[in-house]
Amino acid sequence: DSGVTQTPKHLITATGQRVTLRCSPRSGDLSVYWYQQSLDQGLQFLIQYYNGEERAKGNILERFSAQQFPDLHSELNLSSLELGDSALYFCASSLSHGRNTGELFFGEGSRLTVL
Amino acid sequence: GENVEQHPSTLSVQEGDSAVIKCTYSDSASNYFPWYKQELGKRPQLIIDIRSNVGEKKDQRIAVTLNKTAKHFSLHITETQPEDSAVYFCGTGNQFYFGTGTSLTVIP
Numbered sequence: 001d002s003g004v005t006q007t008p009k010h011l012i013t014a015t016g017q018r019v020t021l022r023c024s025p026r027s028g029d030l031s032v033y034w035y036q037q038s039l040d041q042g043l044q045f046l047i048q049y050y051n052g053e054e055r056a057k058g059n060i061l062e063r064f065s066a067q068q069f070p071d072l073h074s075e076l077n078l079s080s081l082e083l084g085d086s087a088l089y090f091c092a093s094s095l096s097h098g099r100n101t102g103e104l105f106f107g108e109g110s111r112l113t114v115l
Numbered sequence: 116g117e118n119v120e121q122h123p124s125t126l127s128v129q130e131g132d133s134a135v136i137k138c139t140y141s142d143s144a145s146n147y148f149p150w151y152k153q154e155l156g157k158r159p160q161l162i163i164d165i166r167s168n169v170g171e172k173k174d175q176r177i178a179v180t181l182n183k184t185a186k187h188f189s190l191h192i193t194e195t196q197p198e199d200s201a202v203y204f205c206g207t208g209n210q211f212y213f214g215t216g217t218s219l220t221v222i223p
Contacts, residue, residue: 002158033210043159043204045211058211090158100147100166100208106158 003027006091006107014115018079021110023091025072031055031097032074033104034066038087049074050097081114088112117142121205121214128195129222136217138205139187145208148181148188153216154201162203163190195221 003026013019025032034046045058049068060066063081068074078085088111092104118141128134138148146167151159165172165179165188172179176195181188192199200221205214 002160042215043213045213048211056209056211098209100145101210102147103149103161103164104151104159104206104210106160108158 002105002107004091004093004105004107006089006110008110009108010111010113012113012115013081015081015083017081017114018077019081019112021076021078021089021091021112023074023076023093023107025074025091025093026105029093029095029105030072031094031101032068032072033092033094034060034074034076035090035092036087037090037109038084041087043090046076048097055097078112081112083114086112086114117145117207117209117212119205119207119212119214121217123217124215125218125220127220127222130195130197132195134190134192134195134199134219134221136190136203136205136219137187138189138207138214139185140207141186142208143183143186147208148179149206149210150177150179150190151204151206151213152201153204159204192219195219197221197223 005024030051035043046060048056066076088109092106149164152162153159178191202216
């Protein structure tokens with residue numbers, strides 16, 4: 001158990017819909033990362049938050065948005081869903097941010113299926 | 116952003132043999148180099164990491180070597196076992212970008 005909690009574990013929805021994925025970081029970790037992993041693909045970095053503030057953006061679509069709340073949990077919002085958005089979405093947390101963060105602790109992921 | 120290249124993309128070895136996976140990176144300011152293992156349907160988990168103040172680190176059957184001058188680092192797994200079968204990812208520094216992954220299969 002990494003200490004990072006993601007909900008829901010599985011989600012099936014239709015094209016055009018909107019979903020919210022939730023992540024609670026490991027106790028004491030201030031930094032939250034979101035990654036997308038499509039079938040047989042690597043980890044695509046989406047966005048990072050540190051202590052409530054956005055720190056870095058990766059290949060995140062404009063239809064996607066995220067935020068980190070004062071209690072440090074984070075939500076990833078995916079809207080106007082397309083078939084290609086079907087993927088496993090991972091949240092990870094770490095104590096710090098910056099160039100040399102140290103170990104990332106990953107959640108179990110949220111598997112999104114868009115039909 | 117950082118460019119991380121990982122080779123090979125797939126690797127099959129006989130049980131008991133060694134496996135080596137190599138990554139190259141572009142950001143010379145990176146000082147942290149982790150390796151994650153992802154079993155099928157599971158989350159990535161750190162198996163070993165190295166910081167730039169050392170050239171090699173070993174933990175039982177796994178080791179990582181770093182060549183900062185050439186900007187590459189490698190994962191070495193000795194005496195491979197079937198439970199080593201997984202996808203391995205390398206990362207650097209801020210871990211925004213990972214290698215594309217190596218699918219390792221250990222044949223009993």
